[in-house]
Amino acid sequence: MRNILFLLSILVSISVTAQEDADNIKKIYSTSLTNGKSYEWLDHLSNQIGGRLSGSLNAEKAVEYTKEELEKLGLDKVWLQPVMVPRWVRGAPEFAYIETSPGKTTSVNICALGGSIATPSGGIKANVVEVKSLDELETLGKEKIEGKIVFFNRPMQADLINTFEAYGGCVDQRYAGAREAGKFGAVGVIVRSVNLRLDDYPHTGSMSYGDLPNSQRIPSAAISTNDAELLSNMLGLNKDIKFYFSQHCQQLKDVQSYNVIGEITGSEFPNEYIIVGGHLDSWDLGDGSHDDGAGCVQSMDVLRLLKESGIKPKRSIRVVLFMNEENGLRGGRKYAEVAKAKGEKHVFALESDSGGFTPRGFTFDCSDAVFNKVLGWKELFKPYLIHYFEKGGSGADIGPLKDDNIVLAGLRPDSQRYFDHHHAANDTFEHVNKRELELGAATMTALVYLFDKYGTETITDKTELKD
Amino acid sequence: MRNILFLLSILVSISVTAQEDADNIKKIYSTSLTNGKSYEWLDHLSNQIGGRLSGSLNAEKAVEYTKEELEKLGLDKVWLQPVMVPRWVRGAPEFAYIETSPGKTTSVNICALGGSIATPSGGIKANVVEVKSLDELETLGKEKIEGKIVFFNRPMQADLINTFEAYGGCVDQRYAGAREAGKFGAVGVIVRSVNLRLDDYPHTGSMSYGDLPNSQRIPSAAISTNDAELLSNMLGLNKDIKFYFSQHCQQLKDVQSYNVIGEITGSEFPNEYIIVGGHLDSWDLGDGSHDDGAGCVQSMDVLRLLKESGIKPKRSIRVVLFMNEENGLRGGRKYAEVAKAKGEKHVFALESDSGGFTPRGFTFDCSDAVFNKVLGWKELFKPYLIHYFEKGGSGADIGPLKDDNIVLAGLRPDSQRYFDHHHAANDTFEHVNKRELELGAATMTALVYLFDKYGTETITDKTELKD
Numbered sequence: 058m059r060n061i062l063f064l065l066s067i068l069v070s071i072s073v074t075a076q077e078d079a080d081n082i083k084k085i086y087s088t089s090l091t092n093g094k095s096y097e098w099l100d101h102l103s104n105q106i107g108g109r110l111s112g113s114l115n116a117e118k119a120v121e122y123t124k125e126e127l128e129k130l131g132l133d134k135v136w137l138q139p140v141m142v143p144r145w146v147r148g149a150p151e152f153a154y155i156e157t158s159p160g161k162t163t164s165v166n167i168c169a170l171g172g173s174i175a176t177p178s179g180g181i182k183a184n185v186v187e188v189k190s191l192d193e194l195e196t197l198g199k200e201k202i203e204g205k206i207v208f209f210n211r212p213m214q215a216d217l218i219n220t221f222e223a224y225g226g227c228v229d230q231r232y233a234g235a236r237e238a239g240k241f242g243a244v245g246v247i248v249r250s251v252n253l254r255l256d257d258y259p260h261t262g263s264m265s266y267g268d269l270p271n272s273q274r275i276p277s278a279a280i281s282t283n284d285a286e287l288l289s290n291m292l293g294l295n296k297d298i299k300f301y302f303s304q305h306c307q308q309l310k311d312v313q314s315y316n317v318i319g320e321i322t323g324s325e326f327p328n329e330y331i332i333v334g335g336h337l338d339s340w341d342l343g344d345g346s347h348d349d350g351a352g353c354v355q356s357m358d359v360l361r362l363l364k365e366s367g368i369k370p371k372r373s374i375r376v377v378l379f380m381n382e383e384n385g386l387r388g389g390r391k392y393a394e395v396a397k398a399k400g401e402k403h404v405f406a407l408e409s410d411s412g413g414f415t416p417r418g419f420t421f422d423c424s425d426a427v428f429n430k431v432l433g434w435k436e437l438f439k440p441y442l443i444h445y446f447e448k449g450g451s452g453a454d455i456g457p458l459k460d461d462n463i464v465l466a467g468l469r470p471d472s473q474r475y476f477d478h479h480h481a482a483n484d485t486f487e488h489v490n491k492r493e494l495e496l497g498a499a500t501m502t503a504l505v506y507l508f509d510k511y512g513t514e515t516i517t518d519k520t521e522l523k524d
Numbered sequence: 525m526r527n528i529l530f531l532l533s534i535l536v537s538i539s540v541t542a543q544e545d546a547d548n549i550k551k552i553y554s555t556s557l558t559n560g561k562s563y564e565w566l567d568h569l570s571n572q573i574g575g576r577l578s579g580s581l582n583a584e585k586a587v588e589y590t591k592e593e594l595e596k597l598g599l600d601k602v603w604l605q606p607v608m609v610p611r612w613v614r615g616a617p618e619f620a621y622i623e624t625s626p627g628k629t630t631s632v633n634i635c636a637l638g639g640s641i642a643t644p645s646g647g648i649k650a651n652v653v654e655v656k657s658l659d660e661l662e663t664l665g666k667e668k669i670e671g672k673i674v675f676f677n678r679p680m681q682a683d684l685i686n687t688f689e690a691y692g693g694c695v696d697q698r699y700a701g702a703r704e705a706g707k708f709g710a711v712g713v714i715v716r717s718v719n720l721r722l723d724d725y726p727h728t729g730s731m732s733y734g735d736l737p738n739s740q741r742i743p744s745a746a747i748s749t750n751d752a753e754l755l756s757n758m759l760g761l762n763k764d765i766k767f768y769f770s771q772h773c774q775q776l777k778d779v780q781s782y783n784v785i786g787e788i789t790g791s792e793f794p795n796e797y798i799i800v801g802g803h804l805d806s807w808d809l810g811d812g813s814h815d816d817g818a819g820c821v822q823s824m825d826v827l828r829l830l831k832e833s834g835i836k837p838k839r840s841i842r843v844v845l846f847m848n849e850e851n852g853l854r855g856g857r858k859y860a861e862v863a864k865a866k867g868e869k870h871v872f873a874l875e876s877d878s879g880g881f882t883p884r885g886f887t888f889d890c891s892d893a894v895f896n897k898v899l900g901w902k903e904l905f906k907p908y909l910i911h912y913f914e915k916g917g918s919g920a921d922i923g924p925l926k927d928d929n930i931v932l933a934g935l936r937p938d939s940q941r942y943f944d945h946h947h948a949a950n951d952t953f954e955h956v957n958k959r960e961l962e963l964g965a966a967t968m969t970a971l972v973y974l975f976d977k978y979g980t981e982t983i984t985d986k987t988e989l990k991d
Binding site for chain 1: 553554557558682683685687720721882884907908909911912938940941944957958959960963
């Protein structure tokens, strides 16, 4: 009888706790949808500031603006963490055409890839060799590549449901295409934009020459998917057509910039840190609304939504707006370096860097044991149509924090439209839906609330689990 | 031993069947995403034809076009099912303003509600009484309403996750507002657009006077959410401001129209019917891309995707493009009436009428026993991020088929953006994402494939179930 009473008392306490969690999570969602700030902040970041490439004036303005907004929230601490960042600038607009015979040209849409060198000021004109992969360069060899422009034209795989997987299957062309083609004496590289849709936007993104000597470094640009199709079709008609492009980008000296950090200090375990974040820098073509203005304003609202919902965290909760994810990851590395130097114990980090679309769930980078425990919370998210709890990667900026004691996670929004906008001129505010953005902020807040309340070590004692 | 072997053979056959299902469903999704036709059809329906209000020339064109396209698919039968439909026309554009003092006016965006009468040709100008509900009319009584324009201004509830629920909580104002206000001697009705977002689009939709005598019928229009806020704010400054509106709509005589039907005749049970459908008519302000061009082209592609995937259905599969869902439901009623008269045995009906957004799952209108059986298929949809299997409504057009022997279901796409576009001028093609539309078509096809293969009576014998 005593045992039964004991068991009953445990069951009652479990269900009271579960009800309290359900109520708090409901309050979080409700507050975000009726009184969220994420959309208003994004409006400013996107429409009053705009694209925020590392080292640019806009990036500096974004640092100032978000710091001021965090200060208005009445957090316990707000500060800037200095970090030196690379400064690559696009310069005058790119120009490109296909020349079918001397004087007969068709203009196409290109943009320099981030990190690329410029063409000579008069541009480059050469024959084109179309390939589908880096490996194909080996097969063709120097003889067929030297003096030519290499055109990487492998499209994203349309029948993958997770578009990030399709991105992963293509992005080597963009990142390493110029480095590899340069080794075979190519004079330039044109890469099909990493976009599932056929449209006219060229999509930029980072590329790297690695250790390639300067003499082998060649300019590299992305071409819109429509124009990639056109170029390929024209090459099908005649292999001897020529491609011309000019671009005026350059890598300048590193400049001083900052991660922006705000903190609610924990009431019980102030020396245990939970962080939420996105990256404040963006590419320069659009205004960086989805990538990653959305993740920044959602992360800012996590701290605000906790406060507005009357939740006093036990652990210290930090929002970190990382600088320079796109072309250097210096902000993420600096944050981890400082945290390690100070011996700060980070227990959980959550990044939102997959767009401001309807949230579907999370991926978790953690042990199986912890993951199984986290799965016990899944039911609490069901009313909000959050169903995707999988093991997987988290986010680039929080990656450097990885060690055995931290759980890393990434918010996973619906991915279908992400690459229509990614790194292109149409990554703009009007393509973010207010409710979808707010649902994402609430979903992050709910997870932070649970991690703060239960930690990862003590989960099993305090909540219903499906182990 | 014999028993064990027998059990083993059953287990092996179950897992072979499950693997075959997984393979076929994969083929369906892959075909839709790489070789779907839904987007191309929608492009034509939206951009070459446009808004398709019942009885309009565009509706007639849509009937011809979809019939021709179905004929190209090599189905076993394609035909038109005659149905008389109401014909309401908007006439010259509406016009409205708020008059703060004589001669001082601010224009606002309105549109006549479908089914409304016109204002007198010179329009109506009157004082305004703002209410939040039909019930509030009772409280105010004739004294405070007579001679005035009633302004229904209850907004959609933002913190409901399913926006259709928020729609359900508001739409009585639109549908019955004029009928109820007319009883108290109001001279006109203005209804806040059923839209979660603040913007400048008025959203139309059907209204009804019920049995109200002609003398009490008053014109009724929707106002954009921004202008509803403005009007309410101005009324807060001064209750004596006036509102003017003019509209020129009329209800004409019923005209001949058609449901468009195509059929793959079943190989084993040709007299058992499974139908998939959407409605071909739309409101006139936009081009009806989400409501419900999307559902039509997805339903058409279900039959095509089955064929392209090499699946030969055992039962007869019909696509039905219903006419007149928006303002009469005549097509849905006619189809059910004819089916009943012919004694056709309908076993399953699936409607897509919630927009062409990323599909999340289905609602099922069926017995608990059947629903539990259907849940056994849920795992097959997991790779496609289809997670929402719930009991609930299906679709207006297939509703009249309801009896004890049919399972009704509705496709449930992500609902966050639906009411931004619903019945408004911005329900247009560019707001439909190709992949999201194609995922919906594949999701419907996969469910039809399973229902055809297993029926509802024999499910338990043939597949893995979680009863």
